[in-house]
Amino acid sequence: MILTVTPNPSLDRTYEVPALERGEVNRADGDRMDPGGKGVNVSRAVAAAGQRTVAVLPLGGAPGALVAQLLGEQGIEVAPVEVEGATRSNIAIAEPDGTLTKINAAGPELTSTEAESLLATVRSASLGASWIACCGSLPRGLAPSWYADLVARAHAAGARIALDTSGPALTAALRERPDVVKPNAEELSEAVGRPLGTVGDAVKAAEELRTLGARAVLASLGADGQLLVDDSGAYFASAPVETVRSNVGAGDASLAGFLIAGGSGPEALASAVAHGAAAVQLPGSVMPTPGDLDLSAVLVTADVPLDRVLTEPAS
Template sequence: MILTVTPNPSLDRTYEVPSLDRGEVIRATGDRMDPGGKGVNVSRAVAATGRRTLAVLPLGGAPGQLVAELLDEQGIEVAPVPVAGQTRSNIAVAEPDGTLTKINAAGPELDATEAELLLTAVRERSTGADWIACCGSLPRGLAPSWYAELVRRAHAAGARIALDTSGPSLLAALAERPDIVKPNAEELAEAVGRPLTTVGDAVKAAEELRDAGAHAVLASLGADGQLLVDAAGAHFASARVDVVRSNVGAGDASLAGFLVAGGAGPEALASAVAHGAAAVQLPGSAMPTPADLDPAAVTVTADVPLDRVLTEPAA
């Protein structure tokens, strides 16, 4: 079982449009509504593989109730923590060339009692979990040290932690030695405080995160592929993608693929890339099923192309 923690979940509405023209009335060619938030997406991706998952998240108001109902419809167990504020609603607009415009609401502000209740819910529901995936930004009211406290408590209970966050929250949690951290290129650059222009730059930055406490780093480099840097060294993986429809939740699908494949080593990296590549070819934040995966399109190598210039350098 993979337990996910999403401190700032959302109700996500995605519209597909022929083009995004400011100030015009635009008729959508497709739309969908999904429960959102990075941890929620990981649970959805895990469930799509047929594995058991449990989503721990604070929920409030009518949007929060709808998030719980949508997750239940997808066969995902939910451990809601009631909060006074209303769960946020987000909007994404996807164009045919893959361009995505997102409007993300701030979400509710949690008080100290609600923050502690969320930590307690994770502890109480984590028995039997193979992994605890802690994902996304923190809502207002939670200090950057909140994730660090969660990692500390989870490790004390013998659980393994995968952490997908950024900024001060990531840096604070490194001291508690999370088992895996999953930054994208921009988050990795932010963590080390310098631009990344090549794959080699990303490898060095990942090694610095390991020196700071992370046992392993799974770094997404966008269209260029993914890196896994751990005690065994570095591996690089990429996949062929025919058409990009939406990258919403692709990184979360990738983390789910990594965890369901064991959460360590080149095979798990290959699974991560296969899931991420499948996700970007689906509409909105749809999560891939095993039928959507194309393992043959994935290549994994220990001969990391250090000099390769990143398609989108990270600053």
């Protein structure tokens, strides 16, 4: 079982439009509504793969009730923490060329009692979990050290932690030695305080995060592929993508693929890339099923192309 923790979940609505025209009436060709939040998406991807997952998240108001209902319909067990504020609602506008415009609400402010209840629920729900995936931004009311506290408590209970967050929350949690952290290129650049222009720059940044406490770094480099740096060395993987339809949740699908495949080594990296490549070719935040994956198209190598210039350099 993979348990996910999403401190700031959302109800996400995605509209597909021929082209976004500011100041005009835009008519959607399609729309869908999904439970959102990075940890929620990881749970959705795990469930789509036919594996058991439990989602721990604070929920409040009508949007929160709808998030729980939608998750249940997808076969995901929900361990909710009731909060006074309403769960946030987000909007994404997807264009045919892959351009995505997102409007994310701030979300409710959690009280100290609600924050402690969230930690307690993680502890009680994580019995038997192979991994705990802690994902996303922290809502108002939670200190940057909240993830660090969660990692420390989880490790004390013998659990493995995958962490996907950024900024001060990531920096604070590194001292507790999360088993794997999953930044994208921009988050990796922010964490080390310098721009990343090549794959080699990303490798050096990942190694720096390891010196700060991360046991392994799984870095998403956008269209260029993904990088894994751990005790055994560095690995680079990529896969061709014919058409990018929506990148919402693609990084979360990648993390799910990594954990589903054991959470370490080249095989898990290949699974991560296959899941991410499949996800970007699906509408909205639809998560890939095993039938959507093409592991044979993934190229994994320990001969990392250090001099390759990143398609989207991180600054």
